[in-house]
Amino acid sequence: MKKALKKANIYSVLLITTSIFIFQTKYCKKKEEKLKIIKRNSPPKIIRVEFPERINSNERIEFKVTVDEREGEKVSARFDWGDGQKTKWTKFASPEEKIISYHSYKASGIYNIKIEVKDKSGNISQIKFKIDVDPQREEGKIKWSFKTGGFIYSTPAISEDRIYIGSDDGKLYAVDKKGNLIWSFDAGEKIRSSPSVDENGTIYFGALNGKFYALDKSGKVKWEITTTPNVWICSSPAIGNDRTIYFGADDGKFYAVDTDGRIRWNFPTGGYVWPSPAIDKDGTIY
Structure with missing residues (x-):
């Protein structure tokens, strides 16, 4: 006989056993026992x-x-x-x-x-x-500010614990995340190109004097090139997977430069190149 127990509980069962001995077939013994059967359910x-x-x-x-x-x-x-x-x-x-x-x-x-x-x-x-x-933040509260000597059109670049920003006073600034000046570099003309930083910490940007610069982390010039004297470079550089640096200038040309400051090629567009280039995963430049 089978009986399904639906709920978790302690059950008393009457068990009757009959013993029949081989050599005493007429002898029969009944035994009554009470067993406690506990059904355990699965945990929630x-x-x-x-x-x-x-x-x-x-x-x-x-x-x-x-x-x-x-x-x-x-x-x-x-x-x-x-x-x-x-x-x-x-x-x-x-x-x-x-x-x-x-x-x-x-x-x-x-x-x-x-x-x-x-x-x-x-x-x-x-x-x-x-x-x-x-941490609870107060939306819109100024943590710190840093004043340059001119208008700022350049978008800041962040690398590790530093922020790089160009200004119309002709300087590129390196500031820490508390707003303290680390160093500044004088390019000699307004900087409206937003800087880009490669994996080694080299900072690339152009100025409105036709010059394009590469600085190391300490603010020292690694190299500089002149596209066309006194033309504006407002285009922010893009860095390809092969570390080639791309940017445009107001002389109507689009430039590809290697990490040593050598111009690999330039492409004449026929007009000012202010937009910043974009590069897809296949290396196509737009």
Whole structure:
């Protein structure tokens, strides 16, 4: 006889055994025993945790937990927030309901969260994951400013811990991320070309005197070339996969220059070349 047990519980079973001896066929003995059979159900499983994509410090965050409990038992949850704070077990609720808890982090950083869930039978499972808490920012607040001696049309370039920016005072500036001047280079004419930095930290840019420069990290000139004297170079350079540098000038030509400052070729366009070039993965220049 087979009997399916649908719910987790302790069951009493009456077991009757009959013993028949081979040499005493007329002798029959009955024995009654009570057994306790415990059916264990599977533990509840967390199938989803919902929380905001961006988490700021000192902000109250809502966490929603969805649980799969196959036997339909009520479930409870406990949260370890990873910052030394933990919650007690929540009240048991239907598995159809989302378990909700709130928390706020006082400092930015990466936190290891652990969430445990249990059913009324005492079965427990857990899930662990990490969250990245960003420092709370005041939108639009100026962190620092740096004043040059002229208008700035050049877009800054960032390399490692430095920011490079050209100015109409004819200088290229290297500034740290706190706004402190590291060095400046005087090109002798306005700089409206936005600098580009290669993998070795060499900075490339042009000026409105027809000159194109390559500087090292310390601001020293590695080389310079003159396209056509006193023409404007407003085009910002692009660096190809083979480290060739491309830029345009107001003499109507588009230039390709190697890392040693040698002009590989130039292409006459018939007009001013102000736009900055773009290079696709196949090396085609636009």
